[in-house]
Amino acid sequence: MQLKIPFMAKLKVVTYGHPSLREKGKPVKKIDGFIRKLAEDMIVTMHKEDGIGLAAPQVGKSLNLFVVDISPIEKNAEPMVFINPKILETYGESVYKEGCLSLPGVSEEVKRPSKIRLRYTDLEGQTIEGIAEGILARVIQHEYDHLKGILFVDYLAPEILETNRTVLEKLEEKNRSKKKTTQTASVLV
Ligand SMILES: [Zn+2]
Numbered sequence: 001m002q003l004k005i006p007f008m009a010k011l012k013v014v015t016y017g018h019p020s021l022r023e024k025g026k027p028v029k030k031i032d033g034f035i036r037k038l039a040e041d042m043i044v045t046m047h048k049e050d051g052i053g054l055a056a057p058q059v060g061k062s063l064n065l066f067v068v069d070i071s072p073i074e075k076n077a078e079p080m081v082f083i084n085p086k087i088l089e090t091y092g093e094s095v096y097k098e099g100c101l102s103l104p105g106v107s108e109e110v111k112r113p114s115k116i117r118l119r120y121t122d123l124e125g126q127t128i129e130g131i132a133e134g135i136l137a138r139v140i141q142h143e144y145d146h147l148k149g150i151l152f153v154d155y156l157a158p159e160i161l162e163t164n165r166t167v168l169e170k171l172e173e174k175n176r177s178k179k180k181t182t183q184t185a186s187v188l189v
Pocket residue numbers: 099100101102142146
């Protein structure tokens with residue numbers, strides 16, 4: 001008898017102000033059914049949200065895992081899963097306008113290395129080491145930051161951050177009211 005593949009689900013992406021975005025990811029110890037399902041659901045979520053990258057903390061899971069699919073920009077690209085990644089070396093410099101699914105309405109230029117040497121484990125458990133450049137290097141570095149609790153707005157100059165203040169405060173407020181509800185509920189039980 002053949003087992004049915006579980007239905008892939010779209011996950012909820014948390015936004016700016018949610019505590020999960022500031023937590024450090026924990027290493028993935030074993031690539032089991034849970035990790036495979038999480039990675040697949042994250043790919044579905046990234047596609048549905050029109051993103052080109054999504055990190056586990058963005059779906060409320062503090063794990064060192066992210067997914068990338070740059071096919072909207074580079075035609076032949078395929079979805080990739082990065083588990084326990086480590087950037088070993090960086091080269092050069094480039095500026096690119098970034099956005100983030102956790103920061104809807106914010107898009108600004110960020111300076112980052114243009115090329116990276118990276119080691120990671122794929123979904124099959126294979127260790128891969130290689131060089132990434134261009135848009136792939138950009139997305140990997142953005143997602144890698146998520147695993148360390150860093151957001152791209154952390155790099156912005158105060159005057160640029162100021163122009164986005166209203167949007168950021170609205171997002172924070174939304175998450176603050178959610179936290180209050182949770183706290184009240186935990187006091188009651
Ligand atoms: Zn992001």
